[in-house]
Amino acid sequence: MTASWIHALREVVGRKHVLEDAASLLAYESDALTLFRCSPAAVVLPQFTEEVVAIMRILHREKIPCAARGAGTGLSGGALVPEGGVILSMTRMNQILSVCEKSMCAIVQPGVVNLDLSKRVEPLGLRYAPDPASQTVSTLGGNVAENAGGPMCFLHGTTTNHLLGAKVVLSDGSLHDWSTQDDLDLRGFLCGSEGTLGVMVELTLRLITKPKRVVTMLAAYQDVAQACAAVAGIVAQGIRPVALEVMDQKAIQAVERSVYRSGLPQDAGAVLIAEIEDVGGHIEIEQERLEACLREYSPLRLEIAQTDRQRIAIWKGRKGAGGAMGQLAPDSYVMDGVVPRSKLAEVMAFVDKIEEEVGLPVANLFHAGDGNIHPHFAYDARDPKQCEAVEEAGAKILRKCLELGGSLSGEHGIGLEKQHLMREQFGEKEIALMERLRGVFNPENLLNPGKGLPMSRGCSEAFHRHKSKSRA
Numbered sequence: 337m338t339a340s341w342i343h344a345l346r347e348v349v350g351r352k353h354v355l356e357d358a359a360s361l362l363a364y365e366s367d368a369l370t371l372f373r374c375s376p377a378a379v380v381l382p383q384f385t386e387e388v389v390a391i392m393r394i395l396h397r398e399k400i401p402c403a404a405r406g407a408g409t410g411l412s413g414g415a416l417v418p419e420g421g422v423i424l425s426m427t428r429m430n431q432i433l434s435v436c437e438k439s440m441c442a443i444v445q446p447g448v449v450n451l452d453l454s455k456r457v458e459p460l461g462l463r464y465a466p467d468p469a470s471q472t473v474s475t476l477g478g479n480v481a482e483n484a485g486g487p488m489c490f491l492h493g494t495t496t497n498h499l500l501g502a503k504v505v506l507s508d509g510s511l512h513d514w515s516t517q518d519d520l521d522l523r524g525f526l527c528g529s530e531g532t533l534g535v536m537v538e539l540t541l542r543l544i545t546k547p548k549r550v551v552t553m554l555a556a557y558q559d560v561a562q563a564c565a566a567v568a569g570i571v572a573q574g575i576r577p578v579a580l581e582v583m584d585q586k587a588i589q590a591v592e593r594s595v596y597r598s599g600l601p602q603d604a605g606a607v608l609i610a611e612i613e614d615v616g617g618h619i620e621i622e623q624e625r626l627e628a629c630l631r632e633y634s635p636l637r638l639e640i641a642q643t644d645r646q647r648i649a650i651w652k653g654r655k656g657a658g659g660a661m662g663q664l665a666p667d668s669y670v671m672d673g674v675v676p677r678s679k680l681a682e683v684m685a686f687v688d689k690i691e692e693e694v695g696l697p698v699a700n701l702f703h704a705g706d707g708n709i710h711p712h713f714a715y716d717a718r719d720p721k722q723c724e725a726v727e728e729a730g731a732k733i734l735r736k737c738l739e740l741g742g743s744l745s746g747e748h749g750i751g752l753e754k755q756h757l758m759r760e761q762f763g764e765k766e767i768a769l770m771e772r773l774r775g776v777f778n779p780e781n782l783l784n785p786g787k788g789l790p791m792s793r794g795c796s797e798a799f800h801r802h803k804s805k806s807r808a
């Protein structure tokens with residue numbers, strides 16, 4: 337017999353927007369970190385704010401745990417609910433509500449895909465700066481919840497620097513407007529809260545002007561250490577590129593064997609992509625300084641994109657690299673940690689050591705300017721031993737990041753993946769304070785339970801860790 341709360345949800349959004357059959361739910365049992373899986377009891381797809389309010393009231397009355405979900409590209413196990421829970425898929429809330437050219441901002445629903453906003457404002461000479469490599473798919477709501485970064489965030493800052501306001505529905509169904517910044521900055525608090533404070537239903541985002549000119553360079557180096565040294569050198573000389581991205585040889589080769597192939601030099605141990613923008617009319621001077629600095633570190637080759645086509649090809653390789661990892665193994669575990677830029681070469685040497693220990697290939701592509709590393713472990717999720725091995729290896733690398741003065745996450749969030757390591761970065765007092773703050777907004781822990789902060793044992797068992805995939 338269908339539960340009364342399912343009937344109630346159907347009344348709010350219509351029968352076809354409440355999914356309950358096993359085949360439909362399969363797509364919602366994990367995000368892009370497939371180490372964690374848990375099938376929801378139902379998925380509900382609202383289109384309007386009033387529907388989200390009504391849904392949250394029903395779920396609150398029934399004490400049913402729930403989580404919002406954008407495109408499900410998250411890499412820390414964020415958009416999952418424990419058994420019996422409900423997912424609110426925000427993909428039907430995908431309207432750009434208004435664009436104000438004069439104030440350089442846009443009001444959007446949270447399910448708008450990141451790149452769609454930039455495409456929409458491009459004819460006005462504007463763009464939305466945060467550009468995660470998943471920007472063709474990931475949603476702006478998911479980006480805010482994870483405080484997403486991207487190659488261009490080295491100069492322009494991550495999502496938190498571009499969120500001007502938000503309308504949020506709390507777990508009890510109350511609707512709030514967090515758009516003022518002159519008092520306690522709830523807007524800033526929301527950014528990076530991993531969907532644990534409320535469901536975002538409307539966002540006001542800052543737009544920036546498109547640069548007059550852009551110069552993109554690709555330097556091929558002997559190895560990753562040399563590329564990292566060049567990154568530290570560029571920043572130390574006061575050069576301000578928009579992006580400083582590194583890919584190692586495994587990543588380059590995976591790209592070149594995939595549909596994202598873009599002519600990257602396969603003999604190089606690493607490539608460094610550096611891009612500068614013309615903001616104040618001094619791009620020629622910056623270009624000279626950047627080129628000289630890249631040459632100081634003895635590149636095997638240095639290419640300077642002369643046309644838009646060449647520039648797009650370079651970025652096609654970098655942005656497609658995550659997807660190209662499918663060339664290495666059936667599954668990929670993408671880690672995310674941060675170290676001070678000066679420690680990049682040291683942490684990458686440690687990643688090499690772990691790769692040898694674990695015996696599985698690790699490709700590296702990372703936001704080097706921000707010290708944000710992303711080792712990609714290639715493994716087979718059908719083998720529970722490999723699942724355990726990559727997870728343990730990931731924890732070792734994160735501990736190394738902490739030892740070097742870094743942190744557990746640059747942009748993918750804590751989610752389920754890293755919550756058990758939070759006590760290694762933060763003291764008991766800090767964790768208790770974060771729990772109390774979260775409790776103000778989500779007192780019964782019904783909204784996205786188990787994410788971000790250390791879980792109690794009972795709660796962690798509600799999610800299936802290492803449930804290996806069965807494939808035909």
Ligand SMILES: Cc1cc2nc3c(=O)[nH]c(=O)nc-3n(C[C@H](O)[C@H](O)[C@H](O)COP(=O)(O)OP(=O)(O)OC[C@H]3O[C@@H](n4cnc5c(N)ncnc54)[C@H](O)[C@@H]3O)c2cc1C
Pocket residue numbers: 367368403404405406407408409410411414415416426446447467468469470473474475476477478479480481482483484485486487530531532534535536537658659747748784787
């Ligand atoms: C190939 C690939 C490349 C990637 N590259 C990058 C990168 O360069 N930079 C980067 O930062 N990340 C990157 N990611 C990770 C991921 O794309 C980002 O974390 C992105 O912000 C997630 O957006 P999403 O819409 O898929 O959110 P989901 O995965 O659906 O959800 C992520 C979190 O947001 C919450 N959430 C979603 N919508 C709402 C809402 N409306 N209200 C409240 N909470 C909400 C969910 O509950 C969950 O906790 C990459 C992922 C992949 C697969």
